[in-house]
Amino acid sequence: MTRVLVVGAGIAGSTLAWWLARGGTEVTVVERTAGRRSSGSPVDVRGAATPVVARMGLAEQLRAAATRTTEMALVDEAGRRIARMPVQSGDGIELPRADLARILGEAAQGSAEFRFGDTVTALAGDPHGVDVTFAQARPERFDLVVGADGLHSRVRRLAFGPDSRFVRHLGMHVATVALDGAADPSTVRMHNAPGRALAIHPATGRELAAFLFRGPLAPGVAPIDLLDATYRGVGWRVPEVLERARAADDLWYDAVSRVRLPSWSRGRIALVGDAASCVSLLGEGSSLAIAGAATLAAALATEPVEVALRRYEHAHRRRTTPRGRAAGVMSHFLVPATGGGIALRNRALRFVA
Structure with a gap:
């Protein structure tokens, strides 16, 4: 495997691009927006994501961009405090989503090609690769295509089927x-x-x-x-x-919403991050995206593609499944x-x- 297309320049896509390019793979990242998103709530880097960003040499940069929040105060209509709860613990780093995506993307741009303002419109896979049609660029062939394009993944729709089969609204x-x-x-x-x-x-x-x-x-x-x-x-x-x-x-x-698929890959097309398993409600989805991307890259570095995709999915589902079960409970706690x-x-x- 020498050429990989990553669709989506967010947290999962940039992390995957960094690790693949570091291993010598030619990586192209395509992002439909003209630049990086500037909005979104603060997110966490913790758990299995912590050693990943440390090995990338980004831990100190992330800590420098971190928030300093330690508690959530519940207030009444007049703004008077009526209850409180801690919100930070352990080795976690909380920072604005845009800052996390920017830091990861800038790290990956040193060794991977990023194309902004374009997206995929068709995917035709065979046992040896995928022919990709773009909205702007000329068609190309890649050994592997990875959809890291979020909850509303275009790659998932093109390769696996309509959202109605895999995406369920959780009432929030x-x-x-x-x-x-x-x-x-x-x-x-x-x-x-x-x-x-x-x-x-x-x-x-x-x-x-x-x-x-x-x-x-x-x-x-x-x-x-x-x-x-x-x-x-x-x-x-x-x-x-x-x-x-x-x-x-x-x-x-x-x-x-919750994303559930029976498999995260179909031939030489795979999914990572929210495109594969969207389960987060409190910002920990970023940690799962980082850990999942690193797991996928490590598997691809040591195994044939088909074996690597199965190994990645088996390992990462063990992280995402408990989070999916907890999402409903947490939603009732936050928003009774x-x-x-x-x-x-x-x-x-x-x-x-």
């Missing part, structure tokens, strides 16, 4: 937007109403707001209209943040559906504290 939605204010760098603040929450994260100097709310899918409804309808009448800083979201050009929104559930959660946190 998330939207994030950057604010202009600065706050206590150690504390995330969150206010709940039944089925809804607004969290304000101090990030690394510029606050980030996250709407987390329950509800069915709303196809065709603009995210800001969905937020307006869902949060009407909710207090604390909600009116202020909604006003900022209306004017923002970096409002990010998605439905929280009823006023009674909110009160019970808050009493439990006060008792533990």
Whole structure:
């Protein structure tokens, strides 16, 4: 195997490109956007991802970009603290998603080719490789194609089938937007109403707001209209943040979903990161993406392609499966559906504290 195409220049794609190129593989990374995404909530690098970034020589750079949050404070409509919980422990690093993707991407660009503003439109595989058609560039042939293009993976749709077969909405939605204010760098603040929450994260100097709310899918409804309808009448800083979201050009929104496939590879086409298994609700999906990409690269370095893909999947599923089971429990803890559930959660946190 000498030529690999990685689709997606995010966390999983950049990590995979770095490791493959380091082993001597010719790597091309194609990314449909013109540049790297600037939005998204802070994410974690911990667990199995920690030794990966250390071996990449990036641990200190990531720590320099890290947030300093240590707790989440639950507040009432007036902003008064009513409960608290710790949010950082162990050797984990929390940093803005955009910073993590940028650091990983810059490391990989030294040895892999990155093409922004293009994507794949067709994949035709055979036992020895994949013929790839691009939206912009001329067609090319690669020994392996890896979809690292997230929850809404184009590679998965082209090679495995429509999203309706593999993606299930979990009844939750998330939207994030950057604010202009600065706050206590150690504390995330969150206010709940039944089925809804607004969290304000101090990030690394510029606050980030996250709407987390329950509800069915709303196809065709603009995210800001969905937020307006869902949060009407909710207090604390909600009116202020909604006003900022209306004017923002970096409002990010998605439905929280679970991705499940019987296999993460089909011939010489494979999936990694959220494209293969999207299970995260609290930012730990970034750690799984880093660990999964490194596991895939290590397997490809020592085994024939077909054997390596099976070995990677067997090893990494053991990490993702427990996270998938915990996602539903954590969603009910963060965003209780009823006023009674909110009160019970808050009493439990006060008792533990």
